[in-house]
Amino acid sequence: MSIFDKALTHISVAIQKLVGSNRLKPYEEACLTAWVGAISSEAGGALKRQLNSFDYIERGPQGMVSAFHSLSDPDYKAWENFLFKRKDSGLKVFQGILLSNIGDLAYESGFSIYIHQGRLSTIEFKSPPKQLMKCEGEIQVKKTRCLVQL
Numbered sequence: 001m002s003i004f005d006k007a008l009t010h011i012s013v014a015i016q017k018l019v020g021s022n023r024l025k026p027y028e029e030a031c032l033t034a035w036v037g038a039i040s041s042e043a044g045g046a047l048k049r050q051l052n053s054f055d056y057i058e059r060g061p062q063g064m065v066s067a068f069h070s071l072s073d074p075d076y077k078a079w080e081n082f083l084f085k086r087k088d089s090g091l092k093v094f095q096g097i098l099l100s101n102i103g104d105l106a107y108e109s110g111f112s113i114y115i116h117q118g119r120l121s122t123i124e125f126k127s128p129p130k131q132l133m134k135c136e137g138e139i140q141v142k143k144t145r146c147l148v149q150l
Contacts, residue, residue: 038146049082083118096144100135
């Protein structure tokens, strides 16, 4: 490993500690689990390898967007064997609604999953999903729709 690679790794770790991590939030995991159930086993295997390779999840204001990055391989050169067959840019592939309860109140947030050049790119939410962290019980996914088979 070169000095540049070591420096990039240290910077990556520092950024993760300051502003993000590579751990999925429960609501992100619910979205991805629903998507995996709707795609082929080959595409599901590619997604699993991608999720294990991302080293940073950037979350936008109020958690409205979760963007997946590889700071250690920003050009995704080592990903050739586990990219999706579709290499479109900004392609919406799946959508659904997250649902849970806070006491007697039901909370829901629509979401869409996008890929970019053969890899998971973002999960975008229609309302702040962080409220789901306060919910009691399991987060359910309803009204799912797979828009593109990979």
